[in-house]
Amino acid sequence: MTTRAPLPRLGWALTGSGHYVQETIDLMRRMPKLDIFLSKAADEVLRQYGKDLSGMQEGTRIFRDGAASAPPVGNFYKGHYHTLILGPATSNTVAKCVVGISDTLPTNVFAQAGKQRVPAIVFACDTRPIMDTEAPSGWFKVYPRPVDLENTEKLKAFSYxxxxxxxxxxxxxxxxxxxxxGEAVA
Ligand SMILES: Cc1cc2nc3c(=O)[nH]c(=O)nc-3n(C[C@H](O)[C@H](O)[C@H](O)COP(=O)(O)O)c2cc1C
Incomplete structure (x- = not known):
């Protein structure tokens, strides 16, 4: 029998995307009982944008992608999470999620959330044929490929x-x- 944690937490997986990264961090700072999961690229990209994860609510935990088996994902099996946010989600991560690959911390928590029927909200980067996005040097146009847009569509069919x-x-x-x-947001 699975032991359910008394106070489930919000999981938030960040990938190596600069798409609305500051706005995403601002949202994260308002979230109580938060665990953050970073891909290796997320760690690098945050540094390139000069962003950090300071100022989160007290008790926020940060997990970095340092082990092949992604040990923190085991907590999804212990009922530690009520919800997973995956985003901003790179085209790379969305593609992996769509075909069931889980070889990074974000793709792994998405897979384990799905296997535990934990609801996930994915903020996909590639959603329209022409988009405005932010690089460390400023805003520019990006043209997601059909395969990127198709993968975003395919993910919409996933349960939970x-x-x-x-x-x-x-x-x-x-x-x-x-x-x-029933969780109050700051
Ligand atoms: C400054 C910077 C910004 C990036 N922004 C994006 C983005 O918005 N969307 C995207 O799909 N990839 C973006 N990338 C590329 C990803 O970081 C790269 O594909 C990486 O392998 C993704 O790994 P992950 O999906 O495991 O996080 C960016 C890379 C850099 C260096």
Missing amino acids: TTVVETLPELEEALFARMAEI
Whole structure:
């Protein structure tokens, strides 16, 4: 029998994306009982943008991608998480999630959340044929390929998964979920 944790937490997986990264960090700072999972690329990209994960709510934990078997994901099997946010999600991570690959911390927590029927909200980077996105040097246009857009669409068919395409959609889905489980957001 699985022992359920008395106070489940919010898991948030960050990938190596600069897409609305500051706005995402600002949202994370408002979340109570938060565990953050970083891919190796997320760690690098945050540094390139000069961003850090300071200022999170007290008790926030940060897990980095340092082991092949991703030991922190075991907590999904102990009922430690009520919800997983995956985002911003790179085209790389979305593609892996779609075909069931789980070889990074974010793809692994997504897979384990799915196997435990923990609801996931994915903020996909590649959602339209032409998009504005932010590089460390400023804003520029990006043209996601058909394969990137197809993968985002395919992920929408996954059970226990909500794919959001914009920051307001992410906020709406996240706040609705926090309200649903009775967690107050700062
Ligand atoms: C500054 C910077 C910004 C990036 N932003 C994005 C992005 O918005 N979307 C994307 O798909 N890849 C982006 N990449 C590329 C990913 O970081 C790269 O594909 C990486 O392998 C993704 O690994 P991950 O999916 O495991 O995090 C960016 C790379 C750099 C250096």
